[in-house]
Amino acid sequence: VATAPTTLTLIGISGSLRRESFNTRLLQAARGLLPAGTVLHVRTLHGIPLYDADLEAAAGIPPEVEALKAEIAGAHGLLIATPEYNASLPGVLKNALDWLSRPPQDVPRVFLGKAVGLLGATPGRLGTALAQNAWLPVLWALRTRPFFAERIHLAGADQAFAGDGSLADPAFAARLRQYLLAFRAHVQPGGAGS
Ligand SMILES: Cc1cc2nc3c(=O)[nH]c(=O)nc-3n(C[C@H](O)[C@H](O)[C@H](O)COP(=O)(O)O)c2cc1C
Numbered sequence: 001v002a003t004a005p006t007t008l009t010l011i012g013i014s015g016s017l018r019r020e021s022f023n024t025r026l027l028q029a030a031r032g033l034l035p036a037g038t039v040l041h042v043r044t045l046h047g048i049p050l051y052d053a054d055l056e057a058a059a060g061i062p063p064e065v066e067a068l069k070a071e072i073a074g075a076h077g078l079l080i081a082t083p084e085y086n087a088s089l090p091g092v093l094k095n096a097l098d099w100l101s102r103p104p105q106d107v108p109r110v111f112l113g114k115a116v117g118l119l120g121a122t123p124g125r126l127g128t129a130l131a132q133n134a135w136l137p138v139l140w141a142l143r144t145r146p147f148f149a150e151r152i153h154l155a156g157a158d159q160a161f162a163g164d165g166s167l168a169d170p171a172f173a174a175r176l177r178q179y180l181l182a183f184r185a186h187v188q189p190g191g192a193g194s
Contacts, residue, residue, distance in 0.1 A: 010040045011071050012079040015093030022121035022157035023081035026176075030119075030168050033177040035042045035184050040079070056089040056102060064069060065099040065142060069110050071102065075136070077115040077187040078144075084122050084131035086117055089138075104130060111142040115187040118151035119179070121160070127153025147186045 006080055014024035021071075029041045034040055047064040049055065057061075072078055083090045102109055116139055120128025132153070139146045152175065154160055167173040185191070 006037060008037060008038045008076045008184060008191075009074070010034075010050070010077045010079055010183075010187070011038050011068075011075040012081060013041045013093070014042065014044050014050070015066075015080065015082045015090050016095075017044065017092060021083075022123070022154065022160070023083050024153055025161050025165055026119060026152075026157070027079065027081050028165055029161070029173070030176055030180060032166065033173060033180055034093070035054050035181045038055045038180070038184055041071065041075075043071065046093055048096050048099060049104075051095055051098045064100070065102075069106065070098055072114065073110045076116075077117065077147075077183065079117045079119060080127055080135070082118060082120040082131045082135060083131035084120060085122070086127040088128045089131050089134040090185070094138070095157040097142070098183075101142060104160075107142060111144050114142075114144045115147060116144040117147040117179070117186075119176075120156070121154035122157060123156060125155050126187045127155035129153050145186075149186065150175075150182050152176060152179050 011033050012027040012030065014021055014027055016023045024042065031040045031042065049062055082093055093177060100110060118132045118135055120131055162168045
């Protein structure tokens with residue numbers, strides 16, 4: 001009988017390269033709201049080139065992509081914080097997911113059955129709902145196990161963070177805490193914390 005791991009490891013990918021990114025900040029704030037026995041490593045996409053099949057054929061998978069693939073493969077769950085661009089997903093993040101899905105024979109190791117949660121932040125009013133919807137076919141294509149029980153749409157993100165990076169609105173912080181608790185249960189059904 002398999003014993004439950006004492007610590008669940010989550011990888012959080014921010015889909016923005018911006019230094020002051022609200023999506024990166026959202027993941028960083030989430031680190032302070034995790035259930036017991038959970039760690040969240042926040043990663044950004046710096047250094048990942050534009051996908052180019054000629055580059056792949058000549059030089060293989062870039063080291064930044066290989067490293068992230070290994071981290072996702074080794075993690076119990078993946079959180080994706082997506083910006084919303086033009087009512088859809090941002091190209092920088094899609095480009096990264098496209099690289100992460102190469103070569104195709106590695107997709108089962110990295111993504112098959114992987115618990116994936118979407119969240120997103122925007123100064124706008126819709127909280128990245130359109131971007132999150134746009135990710136659904138990608139999560140399906142990669143054969144992940146998406147988490148749909150809770151949603152995190154951080155609207156008005158330019159007003160959402162206190163100077164120390166924490167979430168200014170206690171009600172939203174409580175929602176994010178609940179999301180993370182439910183995501184943990186999705187990652188490990190029947191496990192501690194579910
Ligand atoms: C090309 C472009 C298109 C955008 N389109 C949207 C949009 O459709 N909906 C939205 O809520 N915000 C939109 N924004 C604003 C982003 O939400 C905002 O730039 C946000 O700060 C990006 O996330 P970040 O803070 O993590 O970098 C757009 C921004 C850019 C640069």
